[in-house]
Every structure is written in C-alpha cells, then in structure tokens.
Amino acid sequence: MNYSVDGLTPKSIERPETINELSDVLSTVHSHGLSAIPLGGRTRIKVGNIPSSYDVAIDLSGFIGKIEHEPGDMTVVVNAGVTLSTLNKLLAAEGQRMPFEVRNPDKATIGGSVASNAPGHRQSSTGGIRDWVIGMQTVLADGTVTKSGGRVVKNVQGYEMHRLNTGAFGTLGIVSQIAFKLVPIPAEQQTIIAWFDDDKTAASVGMSFVNGVFMPEAITLVSGPAAKRVVTANGESLPPDNIWALLIRLGGGVRSVERQVNEVVGTVGSQGASGFSVLDDSEASKTWSELEVIHKQAEISARLISRPSIALTTVSSIEKHLKINADSDISAVTDLGFGSTTITANPSNDAESLKVAKLINNQLLETSGSFVIEACPLSIKQEMDVFSHVGNSINLMRRIKHEFDPNYTLNPGRFVGKI
Amino acid sequence: MSTNNSVNSNLISDLSNAVGEQYVIWQAEDLLVYEYDGSIDKATPQAVVLPETAEEVSEVVKIANKHGAYIVARGAGTSLSGGAVPLRDAVVIALTRLTSLIEVDAKNRIAIVEPGMINLHLSQRVSHLGLFYAPDPASQKTCTIGGNIGENAGGPHCLALGVTTNHVLGLEVVLADGSLNWFGGTERESTGYDLRGAFVGSEGTLGIVTKIAVRLLPKPETIHSMLAAFTTMDAASNTVSAIIAAGMIPSALEMMDRKTIDAVEPFYNPGYPAEAEAVLIVEVDGLYEAVEEQTETILSICNQNGAMEIREADDEDTRTKLWETRKGAIGAYGTIAPTYYLVDGVVPRTKLRQVLQQVDQIAAELNVTVANVFHAGDGNIHPAILFNEQNPDEVKQAILAGSKILEACVAAGGALSGEHGIGIEKQAYMPLVFNENDLEAMSRLRTAFIGESPDNEPIGVPSLGERFNPGKVFPGGAIHGEAYGITSESFRSTGTQDWQ
Numbered sequence: 001m002n003y004s005v006d007g008l009t010p011k012s013i014e015r016p017e018t019i020n021e022l023s024d025v026l027s028t029v030h031s032h033g034l035s036a037i038p039l040g041g042r043t044r045i046k047v048g049n050i051p052s053s054y055d056v057a058i059d060l061s062g063f064i065g066k067i068e069h070e071p072g073d074m075t076v077v078v079n080a081g082v083t084l085s086t087l088n089k090l091l092a093a094e095g096q097r098m099p100f101e102v103r104n105p106d107k108a109t110i111g112g113s114v115a116s117n118a119p120g121h122r123q124s125s126t127g128g129i130r131d132w133v134i135g136m137q138t139v140l141a142d143g144t145v146t147k148s149g150g151r152v153v154k155n156v157q158g159y160e161m162h163r164l165n166t167g168a169f170g171t172l173g174i175v176s177q178i179a180f181k182l183v184p185i186p187a188e189q190q191t192i193i194a195w196f197d198d199d200k201t202a203a204s205v206g207m208s209f210v211n212g213v214f215m216p217e218a219i220t221l222v223s224g225p226a227a228k229r230v231v232t233a234n235g236e237s238l239p240p241d242n243i244w245a246l247l248i249r250l251g252g253g254v255r256s257v258e259r260q261v262n263e264v265v266g267t268v269g270s271q272g273a274s275g276f277s278v279l280d281d282s283e284a285s286k287t288w289s290e291l292e293v294i295h296k297q298a299e300i301s302a303r304l305i306s307r308p309s310i311a312l313t314t315v316s317s318i319e320k321h322l323k324i325n326a327d328s329d330i331s332a333v334t335d336l337g338f339g340s341t342t343i344t345a346n347p348s349n350d351a352e353s354l355k356v357a358k359l360i361n362n363q364l365l366e367t368s369g370s371f372v373i374e375a376c377p378l379s380i381k382q383e384m385d386v387f388s389h390v391g392n393s394i395n396l397m398r399r400i401k402h403e404f405d406p407n408y409t410l411n412p413g414r415f416v417g418k419i
Numbered sequence: 420m421s422t423n424n425s426v427n428s429n430l431i432s433d434l435s436n437a438v439g440e441q442y443v444i445w446q447a448e449d450l451l452v453y454e455y456d457g458s459i460d461k462a463t464p465q466a467v468v469l470p471e472t473a474e475e476v477s478e479v480v481k482i483a484n485k486h487g488a489y490i491v492a493r494g495a496g497t498s499l500s501g502g503a504v505p506l507r508d509a510v511v512i513a514l515t516r517l518t519s520l521i522e523v524d525a526k527n528r529i530a531i532v533e534p535g536m537i538n539l540h541l542s543q544r545v546s547h548l549g550l551f552y553a554p555d556p557a558s559q560k561t562c563t564i565g566g567n568i569g570e571n572a573g574g575p576h577c578l579a580l581g582v583t584t585n586h587v588l589g590l591e592v593v594l595a596d597g598s599l600n601w602f603g604g605t606e607r608e609s610t611g612y613d614l615r616g617a618f619v620g621s622e623g624t625l626g627i628v629t630k631i632a633v634r635l636l637p638k639p640e641t642i643h644s645m646l647a648a649f650t651t652m653d654a655a656s657n658t659v660s661a662i663i664a665a666g667m668i669p670s671a672l673e674m675m676d677r678k679t680i681d682a683v684e685p686f687y688n689p690g691y692p693a694e695a696e697a698v699l700i701v702e703v704d705g706l707y708e709a710v711e712e713q714t715e716t717i718l719s720i721c722n723q724n725g726a727m728e729i730r731e732a733d734d735e736d737t738r739t740k741l742w743e744t745r746k747g748a749i750g751a752y753g754t755i756a757p758t759y760y761l762v763d764g765v766v767p768r769t770k771l772r773q774v775l776q777q778v779d780q781i782a783a784e785l786n787v788t789v790a791n792v793f794h795a796g797d798g799n800i801h802p803a804i805l806f807n808e809q810n811p812d813e814v815k816q817a818i819l820a821g822s823k824i825l826e827a828c829v830a831a832g833g834a835l836s837g838e839h840g841i842g843i844e845k846q847a848y849m850p851l852v853f854n855e856n857d858l859e860a861m862s863r864l865r866t867a868f869i870g871e872s873p874d875n876e877p878i879g880v881p882s883l884g885e886r887f888n889p890g891k892v893f894p895g896g897a898i899h900g901e902a903y904g905i906t907s908e909s910f911r912s913t914g915t916q917d918w919q
C-alpha cells in the first residue's frame with residue numbers, strides 16, 4: 001500500500017480496528033509530539049495543501065467493525081472504514097441507499113468521504129453529505145473519544161460537532177463512526193443524454209429543469225473534450241467536435257418517471273438539441289462512469305461551488321480564455337442543481353501545466369463562490385493555498401483548530417489557510 | 420432569579436446613544452414582557468435594546484462588553500425551552516426591527532433576509548415567484564428566522580425537506596468582540612470549517628445573527644392531504660411505520676391523540692368519529708403522477724390498519740381546513756388546563772408505539788394529564804403536560820413527568836430534543852446522552868467562539884466564556900422550574916446513552 005501524501009512518506013503505519021486501538025494510537029502519537037494523517041480509501045488523499053509534517057499514517061481501511069442498519073427508521077450507524085459500495089449493497093437488500101454518491105465508491109470509505117465532504121452526482125437533488133449526517137463519533141487529537149448528535153433522524157441536542165467535522169479534512173479529530181439518514185431506492189431510474197452545439201442553449205435547457213416542477217436526481221452539463229467522451233461512451237456515433245452534453249438522471253415511481261422522461265425528451269427535442277438518447281441501465285452506468293474516469297485521470301482539477309448561474313458564466317469564460325491551449329484537454333463538468341463545476345485539464349507538459357493552473361486559479365479568484373484545487377502538480381501546490389480564501393472567518397477557524405488540536409497533530413498544514 | 424433593582428445608568432446612556440433613546444427599554448414594568456418566552460421559566464433582563472442594523476448590533480455588543488454585561492438575542496420569544504429567557508441580568512438584544520428581505524435571486528432560488536423576519540413572511544414574499552421557504556414550525560406566523568437559526572427549528576414539512584440547518588446557506592454573525600463575520604455564503608457549500616452548520620442550533624450562545632442566506636424551493640405541482648382516524652394509537656403508529664417501510668417519505672406525517680381531539684373539537688368542529696383514539700394527517704406533494712402513486716399506497720395502508728374514516732383534500736381551502744386542528748392544537752389545550760408544558764423528544768420511528776405507551780404509563784403514575792400532537796413521521800413526539808401553574812404541586816409533577824418522558828426517549832435510543840432545543844429546560848438531562856468528554860468537546864467550540872473565562876475574575880464581571888445567552892445548553896447553568904420552587908436536588912438524571 002502506498003501511504004505517501006504529496007511526496008512525503010510516514011515513518012510508521014498504524015492500522016487500528018477498534019475504537020480503543022484508534023484512541024491508543026492517537027494518544028501515543030500526541031504524547032510523543034508527532035503528527036498523523038488518517039487515510040481511508042485514499043481516493044481523495046491528494047486534496048489539500050502539502051502537509052507540514054507527516055510522521056504516522058493511520059490507515060482506517062480496517063476500521064469496519066460496525067454497520068447498524070435500522071430499515072424501519074431509515075438510519076444507519078457505520079464505522080469510518082466501510083466503503084460506500086459495501087454499505088450500499090447492504091442497504092439495498094432493504095430497498096434503501098445512502099442519500100449521496102461519491103466518485104470511486106468501491107474504494108472510498110465513509111469516513112474519508114465525510115471528512116473531505118466528497119462530491120457526487122446526486123448532489124443536484126439531495127445536496128451535500130452534511131445534510132445527511134445526524135450524529136458522529138470522533139477521536140480528538142489526544143485520543144479522547146467524543147460524540148455529538150444522535151442516531152434518530154431529527155435531533156438538536158448540544159452543538160452540532162458532526163457538522164463541524166464534516167468537511168474538516170480530519171484536522172479537528174478523526175471521524176470514527178457516523179450516523180446517517182437514509183433514503184429509499186426509487187422504483188424507477190432513467191438517464192437521458194442530450195447534446196448541443198452551443199453552450200447557451202445547453203445551459204438554458206439544463207436550468208429550465210432545475211427550476212421546473214421536478215428536480216432530476218442528477219443534472220450535469222459537460223463542456224469541452226469530455227462532452228464528446230460521455231456522448232460516445234455508449235457507442236453513439238461520433239458527434240461533431242464542439243459539443244456540450246447534458247446528462248439527466250430521473251428517479252421516482254414508475255408513472256412519475258415516465259412523465260419526467262416525456263418532459264425531458266420533449267424539451268430537449270424542441271429546444272434545439274442536436275441529438276439525444278434515452279439510455280438503458282448499462283448504457284447509463286457506462287456514461288456516468290466515463291465522467292468518473294475523466295475526473296480521476298485529470299492532472300489538474302479544480303472544483304468551484306457557486307450559484308448555478310455563476311458557475312455557468314465562469315465555465316464559459318474559462319472556455320474562452322483557455323481555448324488557445326487546445327492540447328491541454330480542458331473540460332468542465334457542472335452540476336446545475338447543486339451549483340458546482342469541476343474544471344479538469346491534462347496539459348501536455350510541465351510549463352503548460354503551470355500556465356493552465358494559474359489561469360484557472362485566476363479565473364476562479366474573480367468568481368463569487370469558493371473553490372478547491374483538488375489535483376495539480378506538486379510544484380504548483382508548493383506555491384499556493386489550494387483552498388479559496390474564507391474572509392475574516394479564518395481567524396475563528398484558527399481558534400477552533402487551536403481548541404481541538406493545539407499541537408497540530410492531525411493533518412498539519414493541509415487545510416484552509418494552511419491550518 | 421435576578422431582579423432589576425439596580426439600573427446601570429451609564430450602560431443605558433451608552434446604549435441610548437448607539438440606537439436612540441426610544442429603542443432602549445429599562446423601566447421595570449416595561450421589561451416584564453421580556454422576562455419569559457414560550458417555556459415555563461423566567462428571568463428579568465437588565466435592559467432591552469432594539470437595534471435597527473447589523474452595525475448597531477455590533478455597537479451594542481461592544482457596549483455590553485465595556486460594561487461587563489451578558490447578552491441574550493431574542494426574536495419573537497416563542498422558544499419552548501427557555502432559550503430566550505435572559506439569565507444573569509443580561510441585556511436583551513431584540514431583533515424585531517431587522518425585518519428586511521435584502522435580496523431574492525429567483526433563478527438560483529436564494530434569499531437573503533434579516534433575522535427578525537417572521538418565518539411565514541418569507542414564503543409569502545416569494546410566493547409570486549413560485550417559491551417558498553421550507554422549514555415551517557407550527558409557530559411560523561410569529562417566530563423569526565433568526566430564532567429558527569438559534570433553535571434549528573423544524574416543522575410538519577421537515578420530514579421530507581429537512582430542518583432549518585438544511586436550508587441555510589450563509590450567516591452574517593456578530594461575534595463576542597463585536598466583529599461582523601460571514602459564515603458560508605450564498606452557495607450550497609464553502610471552503611473551511613462549516614461554521615454555519617456549527618452555529619445553527621447553538622441557541623444564541625455563540626453570537627448574534629444579523630443576516631441569513633437561505634435556499635428557496637419551487638412550489639410543488641400538486642399537493643394531496645389525507646386525514647385518517649383510528650380506534651387505537653397503536654393502529655395509527657403501525658400505519659406510520661408501514662408508510663415508511665413502503666419506501667415513501669411523505670412531505671408530512673402528523674398525529675393527534677384523543678385528548679387533543681377533545682381539545683380541538685369545540686374550536687374547529689371537525690366532527691371526528693367519537694370512537695377515534697388517534698388522527699393521522701399524511702400529505703404528499705410533487706408531480707401529479709407521483710402524488711397519485713403515493714396516495715394509492717397510503718390509502719391502502721390506512722385501510723389495512725383499520726382506518727375508520729378517511730378525509731382527503733387537494734385544494735387550498737379544504738387543505739387549510741384539514742390542517743387547522745393540527746395547527747391550532749397547542750392553542751386549544753387552553754380548554755383543558757391553564758398551562759401546558761410541551762415536551763419535545765425524539766424516538767426511532769419503530770419505537771413510537773412503545774414510547775407512547777410509556778408516556779401513558781408515566782402520566783397515570785404521576786397523575787398528570789398528557790395530550791399528544793406530534794411529527795410522527797420522524798419520531799418527534801410532543802407530549803403536552805397540562806397543568807395549573809398556580810398549584811406548586813402540579814408544576815412539580817409536570818416537570819417530573821417531563822423528565823421521565825425524556826428518559827424514556829433516550830432509553831429507546833432517541834434524543835432529548837428534535838427541534839425545541841436544550842435551553843434551560845433540558846440542560847440537566849444532557850448527561851443522559853453525553854458524557855463529560857462529549858460536553859467538554861462542545862465547550863471547546865464555545866471557547867473558540869467566545870474566549871476562555873479568565874481565572875480570578877473580579878466579581879460582577881461576567882465570565883467571558885458565556886458572553887452570549889449565559890446559563891443555557893450546558894448542565895449546571897440554570898434550574899428548570901426554579902421560579903416554581905424546583906431545586907437542583909428535585910431530580911437527578913443518571914446514565915449515559917451509549918450508541919457507539
């Protein structure tokens with residue numbers, strides 16, 4: 001197993017399987033003044049600033065002892081090391097599923113997904129992970145085991161530490177166990193892909209669904225070379241080069257999905273799509289996984305979260321500014337329901353890489369919203385904060401870090417403002 | 420309990436200079452309405468200030484700091500857990516003049532409001548755009564969105580749509596040093612720690628919200644409401660479980676028991692069957708086709724569980740009529756007893772039946788009257804203990820019954836509160852769920868926000884660690900029912916829930 005993070009390798013590796021072992025590991029690390037990085041499936045370990053130090057790897061992939069599914073309550077309490085796929089398989093037996101998706105669910109652990117607030121396509125309709133976490137157990141930097149929230153779908157009892165720790169990238173404590181609300185698996189799902197030869201039409205058709213009478217489960221606009229890849233992924237004959245693809249997944253009862261499909265097909269047909277196709281299950285999964293591959297392969301990848309209309313403007317201005325770099329393979333995948341866009345690039349050489357990364361960064365700095373450079377060459381990481389600025393609340397964030405991890409034991413230097 | 424016997428005239432004059440004399444209240448008789456909220460606890464503030472802008476709020480916080488006064492934010496004062504009760508001679512900052520709708524971005528479905536805006540007003544103001552604000556506490560005609568942030572309020576339609584925290588995008592907050600900070604923004608997520616997530620539901624103990632960015636939702640194509648009457652609470656509870664088990668999350672799933680029916684009958688004359696022991700309201704919304712599919716399933720589940728009567732509504736007027744008993748239930752308790760203590764606890768949905776039976780037993784053992792009206796879909800029970808506050812014994816029994824009910828909720832794997840918060844009311848029960856380490860971690864968050872309370876503090880200077888809304892949430896801050904002679908010895912809670 002590869003435990004290196006941004007080129008640094010740990011001096012030792014711990015693989016706790018129980019809460020007592022995890023607590024012991026942390027209290028030892030802490031009392032020796034060492035630093036530690038918790039790792040799950042390592043699918044998002046590259047997201048973050050370069051660690052300022054890295055002594056111990058805490059591998060949580062074996063921290064899987066507990067999955068308590070209560071189908072009647074539609075809740076689950078699960079250990080951090082369990083992967084999304086494993087969990088979903090179990091839930092599916094009762095007709096339920098996790099409300100959110102992540103990229104690479106066979107490897108991604110629940111803990112890593114929560115800690116890094118991992119994105120996924122269904123955010124269009126179900127929002128972020130934070131909306132589904134109802135309770136959490138975390139182990140603080142000194143090994144103290146704490147919990148907050150509860151395991152019932154609704155609870156307000158004390159401060160919601162579980163929200164603070166969702167997306168904190170393990171800088172305040174190690175997320176060891178999480179309680180979630182679940183959702184039923186819809187009776188029917190359908191994916192439609194439509195392609196357009198101008199971005200304005202694609203965007204406005206997409207937005208008309210977001211603000212329509214039903215919210216698609218997932219609604220994604222793909223621009224750049226990636227558009228062609230997703231369209232051709234299921235054997236569609238080659239469309240022209242400059243296309244924008246709209247991917248729409250619909251879910252619900254049988255009759256409801258039938259109506260949704262009719263509306264989508266009717267709209268894309270009459271609003272100027274140059275082609276569309278209603279995909280069967282295997283075609284749909286090929287298409288959505290092509291998007292995963294695009295994200296995974298990207299040498300540079302930046303994720304912007306903004307108001308949906310602003311995300312669209314940003315995408316078109318990035319396209320305009322970066323068109324010159326034809327061989328940089330720049331694409332954008334925009335979640336119209338959630339308001340986020342991931343810009344991916346694969347420049348042909350290092351010099352080009354630096355140029356493209358800077359251009360993307362500059363463009364995002366001008367946009368209202370926040371962003372994370374999720375992947376980029378190390379040389380670029382060394383020069384910047386991969387997270388966008390958070391204004392004067394950075395002071396409070398530093399005080400919070402100081403309260404929970406004054407010695408900077410956990411993930412030092414990796415978070416916003418190099419916290 | 421503190422009384423307002425010494426007016427700090429320097430403080431009053433500083434406050435008057437900041438916001439205008441007419442917006443500072445300090446005469447004993449004028450302070451009376453600010454002594455209590457919707458709970459049974461009370462305390463007198465030192466003064467009440469009504470600022471008009473975020474900048475004035477910031478100014479008031481700095482002035483309070485200078486004079487070493489505690490601060491309590493207040494919206495409409497409908498909190499049911501003592502959240503807005505000003506302990507320790509606090510200065511109350513009432514946000515009722517900050518009511519503007521600052522921005523509506525219909526295309527991206529976002530609104531920015533001031534904290535004093537009444538919850539229902541927001542939905543009314545954006546209605547012409549085909550949008551609404553989802554969290555709908557039963558008190559939505561009076562409570563403020565700022566207060567909803569304080570308590571992380573829920574409501575009948577939060578079953579499918581989520582509670583306040585799920586709809587808040589960003590907050591402008593005045594911190595203990597008077598500085599204005601933005602947590603989050605107008606986007607679904609932002610980088611850094613989720614400060615808005617940590618702030619929502621912090622019951623006014625971490626700062627004062629002066630602007631709120633929220634998500635708006637498009638109105639559904641159609642809404643269908645059903646009301647079913649059952650001969651037993653068990654049958655109604657089983658219906659709730661069966662609906663969830665069928666893979667549906669209706670937009671609302673509410674229940675009323677016989678005592679509640681008795682209370683609402685004279686007010687609204689719904690004419691429910693005389694043998695009905697429970698009434699269930701189920702609502703579904705969305706596309707016509709989806710609503711039709713779900714309605715069919717729900718009606719057949721109701722029938723399978725022996726519903727004795729079913730009413731349906733799919734237009735606005737009929738729906739309003741169908742809902743009015745549910746919405747007016749708490750007010751109608753006045754016909755049974757002068758005062759109610761509305762307990763708020765959550766149980767796993769599958770344990771509803773069991774816990775409701777326990778509530779009955781507790782009521783019988785302690786000889787108190789309990790009526791139930793609650794959010795059955797998410798297991799959020801609201802036993803209303805009806806009593807006469809003039810009778811100290813009844814008060815004591817009511818509070819004791821409340822503590823027993825909460826113990827039963829926790830023992831069933833539930834929570835101390837689903838939406839009303841901890842406040843004064845439930846702080847003594849926090850150890851039922853959380854151990855010292857859990858509570859200590861929470862207090863670290865408060866320290867990060869407010870600052871540590873210094874050792875050797877001079878007497879009379881408030882502990883910096885509790886600058887905002889002192890004596891709330893954490894055990895030991897105040898005694899629930901102290902005004903009625905309850906002491907810390909009266910009840911003792913033991914044991915910690917262990918859900919790990």
Ligand SMILES: Cc1cc2nc3c(=O)[nH]c(=O)nc-3n(C[C@H](O)[C@H](O)[C@H](O)COP(=O)(O)OP(=O)(O)OC[C@H]3O[C@@H](n4cnc5c(N)ncnc54)[C@H](O)[C@@H]3O)c2cc1C
Pocket residue numbers: 456457491492493494495496497498499501502503514534555556557558561562563564565566567568569570571572573574575622623624626627628629749750838839888
């Ligand atoms: C009849 C009735 C029915 C109810 N039904 C429901 C229901 O269905 N669901 C539900 O959740 N609740 C319900 N409640 C409880 C109550 O209405 C809610 O808790 C509501 O959110 C309180 O809003 P408020 O404006 O009255 O706040 P207040 O009572 O004034 O304050 C509540 C808390 O928020 C803090 N606060 C207020 N404003 C701010 C601010 N600007 N910044 C920071 N902190 C602030 C206060 O300090 C206090 O701790 C009901 C109450 C009544 C009386």
